[in-house]
Each structure stands twice: as C-alpha cells, then as structure tokens.
Amino acid sequence: MEHRKIRGNVIDIHVAIQGPSDGPIVLLLHGFPELWYSWRHQITGLAAQGYRAVAPDLRGYGDSDAPAEISSYTCFHIVGDLVAVISALTENKVFVVGHDWGALIAWYLCLFRPDKVKALVNLSVPFSFRPVDPSVKPVDGMRAYYGDDYYICRFQEDGDIEAEIAEIETERVMKRILTYRTPGPIIIPKDKSFWGCKDESIPLPSWLSEEDIAYYVSKFEEKGFSGGVNFYRNFNRNNELLGPWVGSKVQVPTKFVIGELDLVYYMPGVKEYIHGPMFKEHVPLLEEPVVMEGVAHFINQEKPQEILQIILDFISKF
Amino acid sequence: MDLTFDHSFVKVNGIKMHVAEKSPSVVGNGAFDGVISRPVILFLHGFPELWYTWRHQMLALSSLGYRTIAPDLRGYGDTDAPESVDAYTSLHIVGDLIGLIDAVVGDREKVFVVGHDWGAIITWHLCLLRPDRVKALVNMSVVFDPWNPKRKPISTFKSFYGDDYYICRFQEYGEIEAEFAKVGTERVLLELLTYRNPGPILLPKGKRYEDPVSLPSWLTDYDVKYYVSKYEKNGFTGPVNYYRNMDRTWELMGSLSNAQVKVPVKFIIGDQDLTYHMPGTKKYIENGRFKSHVPLLDEVVVIEGVGHFLHEERPDEISKHIHDYFLTF
Numbered sequence: 171m172e173h174r175k176i177r178g179n180v181i182d183i184h185v186a187i188q189g190p191s192d193g194p195i196v197l198l199l200h201g202f203p204e205l206w207y208s209w210r211h212q213i214t215g216l217a218a219q220g221y222r223a224v225a226p227d228l229r230g231y232g233d234s235d236a237p238a239e240i241s242s243y244t245c246f247h248i249v250g251d252l253v254a255v256i257s258a259l260t261e262n263k264v265f266v267v268g269h270d271w272g273a274l275i276a277w278y279l280c281l282f283r284p285d286k287v288k289a290l291v292n293l294s295v296p297f298s299f300r301p302v303d304p305s306v307k308p309v310d311g312m313r314a315y316y317g318d319d320y321y322i323c324r325f326q327e328d329g330d331i332e333a334e335i336a337e338i339e340t341e342r343v344m345k346r347i348l349t350y351r352t353p354g355p356i357i358i359p360k361d362k363s364f365w366g367c368k369d370e371s372i373p374l375p376s377w378l379s380e381e382d383i384a385y386y387v388s389k390f391e392e393k394g395f396s397g398g399v400n401f402y403r404n405f406n407r408n409n410e411l412l413g414p415w416v417g418s419k420v421q422v423p424t425k426f427v428i429g430e431l432d433l434v435y436y437m438p439g440v441k442e443y444i445h446g447p448m449f450k451e452h453v454p455l456l457e458e459p460v461v462m463e464g465v466a467h468f469i470n471q472e473k474p475q476e477i478l479q480i481i482l483d484f485i486s487k488f
Numbered sequence: 489m490d491l492t493f494d495h496s497f498v499k500v501n502g503i504k505m506h507v508a509e510k511s512p513s514v515v516g517n518g519a520f521d522g523v524i525s526r527p528v529i530l531f532l533h534g535f536p537e538l539w540y541t542w543r544h545q546m547l548a549l550s551s552l553g554y555r556t557i558a559p560d561l562r563g564y565g566d567t568d569a570p571e572s573v574d575a576y577t578s579l580h581i582v583g584d585l586i587g588l589i590d591a592v593v594g595d596r597e598k599v600f601v602v603g604h605d606w607g608a609i610i611t612w613h614l615c616l617l618r619p620d621r622v623k624a625l626v627n628m629s630v631v632f633d634p635w636n637p638k639r640k641p642i643s644t645f646k647s648f649y650g651d652d653y654y655i656c657r658f659q660e661y662g663e664i665e666a667e668f669a670k671v672g673t674e675r676v677l678l679e680l681l682t683y684r685n686p687g688p689i690l691l692p693k694g695k696r697y698e699d700p701v702s703l704p705s706w707l708t709d710y711d712v713k714y715y716v717s718k719y720e721k722n723g724f725t726g727p728v729n730y731y732r733n734m735d736r737t738w739e740l741m742g743s744l745s746n747a748q749v750k751v752p753v754k755f756i757i758g759d760q761d762l763t764y765h766m767p768g769t770k771k772y773i774e775n776g777r778f779k780s781h782v783p784l785l786d787e788v789v790v791i792e793g794v795g796h797f798l799h800e801e802r803p804d805e806i807s808k809h810i811h812d813y814f815l816t817f
Contacts, residue, residue: 251742253743253744413502413586414614
C-alpha cells in the first residue's frame with residue numbers, strides 16, 4: 171500500500187493507494203469519526219481484482235491538513251479536495267464509494283462534477299435536496315425534532331463537544347461510537363452519561379479488533395475531533411450555498427445500500443424517501459436500494475466482504 | 489419610461505427579487521392560445537448598475553419576439569439586500585437565478601442569458617454549475633477566469649495594482665460606503681458610469697472629486713436620476729459586498745477546478761474597456777486559452793472605440809449582436 175500527499179485545493183490530502191497503476195480508480199470516502207482505514211478490507215479486495223483503490227483522509231482527519239477555521243469545511247471545500255485528488259491521479263472518470271459524510275460528499279461530487287464520476291456506490295446516507303425555500307435551517311429543523319441533546323445539535327458550538335470528549339478517553343469515545351447499534355438517534359446529554367462509566371469496558375464486535383481501535387485512537391489523539399465535527403458545523407452554511415442545485419438531478423449510475431439497524435434509516439422521512447418514488451426521481455440512474463438485515467451504521471466494517479462484493483458486482487458493469 | 493416595463497417581485501432562494509420584464513403580448517388566436525413559445529433572454533447587470541441598464545436591449549429584443557427579463561441582482565435596487573456580508577458569494581447569486589428561472593420561466597426550462605461586468609462573472613459560474621439551464625450566452629466585458637489554487641483574488645489584485653485599487657479599497661466593511669457618502673451618491677455614480685480610462689480604477693484615500701463631470705451622449709439626466717434614486721435609497725453596501733466575497737467564492741470554487749464552460753458563447757468587449765487592458769487579457773483571448781476553457785466560444789467581438797458600458801454606449805449594435813447570435817439556436 172502506498173501513502174501519498176496530494177495538494178491541489180490549497181491543502182494537503184493524505185491518500186492510501188493500492189492496486190495496479192493502470193487499474194480503474196475507485197475513490198473511497200469515509201465518514202465520521204473515521205479515516206481511510208475504515209476501507210482496509212475493500213482496498214485490498216479491490217486491488218486484488220485489478221482496481222486502483224484510493225482512500226483519502228478527508229480534510230480535517232488523520233494525516234490530511236486540518237485548517238483552523240470552521241468556514242473551511244463546507245461541502246464545497248471537501249469536494250474541491252477530492253476533485254484535486256482525482257485530477258492528480260487521472261484524466262478519466264472514477265468510481266466513487268461513499269459512507270456517512272463520505273456518502274453525502276459523494277452526492278455533491280456527482281452534482282457538481284458529473285464529468286468526474288463514472289458510477290457511485292453509496293452507503294448509509296441517501297440523497298437529500300436543498301429545499302426551494304432555505305429559510306428553515308437544517309440544524310434548526312433537527313433541534314425542533316430531536317431536541318438540544320441530539321448529537322448534531324451538540325456538535326454545533328465551537329469547542330463544546332471537543333471539551334467534553336477531552337474529559338473522556340479517546341479509546342472510549344471511539345469504541346462507544348463504532349459499536350453504536352441503536353436504531354434511533356444519538357442523544358448526548360450534557361451529563362456525559364452517553365459515554366458510559368470509566369470502569370465499564372465496551373466489548374468489541376467480531377469485526378473490530380483492539381488494533382483497529384488503536385489505529386483510530388492514535389490518529390484522533392494526534393488531530394483531535396474538531397476537523398470532523400466542523401463538517402457538521404457547516405450544515406446550515408451548505409444549505410445556503412446549495413441554491414444553484416435546486417431541481418438538479420444526480421446523473422450518475424448509483425447503487426445504494428443501508429443497514430437495517432442504521433440510525434440514519436430511522437431519521438425522519440428517510441425510510442419513505444428510500445422506498446418511495448422520490449429517490450429515483452432525484453437519482454434517475456439509481457438501482458433498487460438494498461437494506462441489509464441485522465447490520466448497523468458502520469456497514470463497510472461490519473460486513474466487509476458483502477460490501478466489497480456489492481461494489482465489485484456494480485462497478486464491473488461499467 | 490418605466491411604464492413600458494412590467495415589474496414584479498418573486499420569492500427566490502430565500503430573498504425577494506425585483507424583476508423587470510418586457511415581452512411581446514400573446515394575443516390569443518383560438519387554436520394557438522398558450523402554444524406560442526417566446527424564447528426567454530435573462531439579462532444580468534453589473535456594478536454599479538441595475539436592471540435599468542438593459543432598457544434598450546429589452547425594448548429592441550422584445551419587439552423581435554423574445555421575452556426579456558432583467559432582475560435587480562441581490563443587494564441592488566428593489567431586490568432584497570441581506571444583512572450578512574457573507575451572503576453574496578457566486579453560489580448565493582446563482583441560487584437566486586435558478587430560483588428566478590424556475591419561477592418565471594419553468595423548472596425544466598432553458599434560457600438565453602446576456603451578462604455584463606458582475607453579471608458576466610455570475611453567468612460564467614451559472615454556466616459552470618447549471619449548464620442544463622442555459623441555452624446560449626452573450627457575455628460582455630469580463631472573460632472567464634478559470635479557478636487557480638495559487639491565485640487568491642484580493643491578494644492577486646493587491647500585487648498587481650496596490651492598495652488603492654478599487655477592489656482592494658472595497659474590502660473593509662463600511663469603509664468605502666462612508667467615503668461614498670461624503671462624496672455623494674450622484675457624484676460617485678457619475679464617476680463610475682463615465683469612467684473611460686483604459687487603466688485600473690484607483691481610489692486613493694482622500695481623493696477629491698472636484699472636476700466637473702459631463703454626461704456622455706448615451707446617459708441622460710433621466711437615466712442618472714433613476715440610478716441615483718435607487719442607490720440613494722439602498723446605499724452601496726449590497727453591491728460592494730460582491731467584491732467582499734471574491735475570496736470566499738474562490739475558496740468554494742475549487743470544486744469546479746478545471747471544469748469547462750459547456751455552453752455556446754459569444755463574447756463582446758470594447759477596446760477602451762478597462763477589463764480589456766488588464767494584464768494578460770488580450771493574450772488570453774488571442775492565443776486560444778479563452779477557448780480552451782470555453783470550448784463552445786463561437787465568436788469574440790472587440791468593438792473599437794467603446795468603453796466598459798458597451799450596451800449603453802452602442803445599444804443598437806449590441807442588440808443586433810445578441811439577436812444575430814440567438815437566432816442560430
């Protein structure tokens with residue numbers, strides 16, 4: 171596996187690359203609070219099948235740069251980084267696989283730069299339109315629906331969640347989040363009860379090892395969580411800036427997969443959207459969405475071989 | 489004059505937009521009711537102007553069968569001017585225009601677009617972001633400037649022209665507004681609208697505006713009064729905020745790095761326009777680089793002896809250029 175830094179959108183983006191240099195590129199985009207490492211199984215699997223797997227640490231994460239200003243984390247900044255990564259590696263279109271924030275960014279990459287994406291496999295987060303009238307801000311909507319302790323609301327105030335996390339071991343934070351299986355919203359009351367007791371160990375599932383956790387811990391201890399949390403702090407700003415794409419469609423062939431226990435599946439309107447006509451209306455080249463039984467949010471780590479196979483089966487068509 | 493235009497207000501992208509329209513009347517003829525299609529031209533003004541700058545083209549082209557639509561852009565005239573200085577990036581303005589096209593023409597419809605000055609810059613971005621909404625474009629005065637990670641706008645201007653360059657002087661919130669207030673709205677507008685120096689606009693602090701300004705033939709007292717009335721009511725902050733967002737827009741447009749403008753374009757510029765004399769522009773047009781970024785650039789017209797406000801200086805000539813080009817689609 172090769173590790174490289176690519177600069178094209180003003181900052182350095184760290185990428186992990188594996189696979190033949192002439193292989194079709196598959197760009198793998200992680201979510202929160204993850205890293206390129208979340209794709210470790212798919213990277214080796216894709217490379218073995220002749221693809222060139224490219225997994226960046228997104229801006230703010232791991233070994234990529236993390237600008238200090240919150241305003242540097244709009245979806246446009248992140249898509250800009252990925253356009254630079256793609257352009258540095260190839261003139262052709264690439265395959266894209268996204269999960270969580272990576273999936274949301276992938277939708278935007280397809281909207282802004284359909285000239286760069288051959289086909290898309292997106293996990294967990296379906297497409298969502300900017301409403302015609304932007305006067306209801308997304309975070310206000312979430313606050314009204316779930317309350318102030320909803321994790322996205324708790325992430326808004328600069329420095330707030332960082333201070334809370336600083337009082338809890340990074341290892342506990344990572345384990346708590348990566349093992350979250352409740353098919354419902356993450357509510358983080360200010361009493362820190364969400365993180366559990368210091369003496370209560372958090373058992374790891376079969377698909378997550380102590381070494382895996384140690385890798386995440388080392389990177390998040392070095393970088394902190396602000397970079398990743400800053401993505402959430404731009405929900406409202408993104409909404410303001412997405413006016414040009416009202417009514418626009420994602421014109422990229424797409425495969426969508428979500429875990430049946432994924433908290434996203436239980437967010438207001440999501441089930442109806444995924445199974446109703448609007449998803450296909452907005453993404454005309456969408457294949458029938460797949461709901462994976464018994465699987466929670468971190469689907470590419472929980473079911474690595476199944477996800478790898480889904481990716482291979484889909485991209486082999488193009 | 490106002491009476492010959494239809495004025496309306498449309499809710500777009502969270503703001504209320506003032507739109508002027510001049511369209512041929514659709515006279516019902518029984519069998520043909522509602523079936524007559526009138527191609528739409530969207531006219532986008534620049535700084536320091538208004539929808540009004542397009543009056544000649546709107547009259548001429550509507551009489552040739554086009555629906556002509558000219559908004560006051562966000563921050564200008566009778567359109568809303570949001571308080572927040574960072575609500576004036578290209579993405580905000582293009583969002584307004586998509587909302588406008590959806591509301592006034594239809595949400596799957598394409599339009600012809602004519603842009604000038606800031607209107608031209610916005611139009612380049614409109615074409616980059618939503619080429620599916622633009623049938624063809626006549627853009628004027630400002631060439632397409634592809635995104636460059638090494639050229640952040642304000643520091644680039646500063647290095648070319650120094651701190652007194654007007655764009656640099658516009659940066660500090662409230663500063664130029666206070667200076668303009670001292671000089672007076674009418675005098676400021678006259679200075680800018682009659683500017684004919686092919687060099688850069690420099691506004692050193694404490695610059696005096698004492699020499700008499702004579703109106704050129706193409707600007708009447710009535711025209712000036714109209715502009716002054718709107719700018720006196722709303723001030724210059726909205727329009728100047730566009731310049732205050734050039735760096736912000738640049739940060740966001742990395743996502744459109746190396747994207748080509750994929751819309752058919754005719755580009756017109758006056759050879760006395762200060763933009764024509766900006767370093768590198770002539771070469772950029774002549775050596776093919778402009779076309780490499782705008783592959784469907786069909787024609788570049790350089791009009792001799794004409795300055796920045798070319799559509800006001802030579803209204804008939806510009807209207808003819810527009811009509812001749814759009815006829816081919």
